Amino acid sequence: LGTGDRQRLARAYEVYLATGKPITDFQKNRQPPVLKDGEWIGFALTPPRAKLYQKIDRRFEGMLMQGAMEEARQLIKRDLDPELPAMKAHGMPWLAAFARGEITAEFAAENAKRDTRRYAKRQFTWIGRQFPFWPRIPSPEPEDRLRVILALYREIDSPVEADYS
Incomplete structure (x- = not known):
């Protein structure tokens, strides 16, 4: 290390x-892996970025409506080490700066959302590099994802026998 x-x-x-x-x-x-190479297949869930980014923004707005700013104020009052994971969570550095009166609420929210979108972008990059051969499933809809997975299993003649109806 x-x-x-x-x-x-x-x-x-x-x-x-x-x-x-x-x-x-x-x-x-x-321990040896439970499933050996060739006994499983991975899939990468890669929803359209624009939709994912909209979802990130909506989720953060929802967190704000449910009291994220107040939670940040309470954490700041505790004078916690800024290196703690809780103080480095998505959006927390910006919310903490707002709680300390250093920036506006709007600036904090926009930058927190931007940083979270950038994190999602890095996850796409990581998945692409770590698992370049995994099939991509771009739909955010569970039903579509299941259809793609089952079609891929049929294509590789997998012995999967399940009734998902």
Whole structure:
């Protein structure tokens, strides 16, 4: 672990405190996978970005309507370490800046939504690089996703036998 990788160092320390064993013990002694290569297939759910970004914006607006600004104020009052995961959650740095009176509510909301959209974009990039051969399922609708998955299973002659009607 690199000395600058605070998140992984914290996780390794948590594992040691909880178990008395270094995290490397668990990493070395991995069990064989339940499903071997060739016994499963992955799919990447890749909804249209414009729709996903609209959903992100609506969800954040809903969080604001349900009291996210007040929650941020309460966290700021507790004077928590800004490096804590709760203080780095999506939108929290901007809401905290608003709670401290540094920016307007509108500026906080717009930047929080923008940062969350950027995070989603990075997830698309990560999926594309990690799993370049996984079939993409672009529809956000569960019924459409199921149809695509079942069609792909039929195409590869999979022994899947399920009734989804």
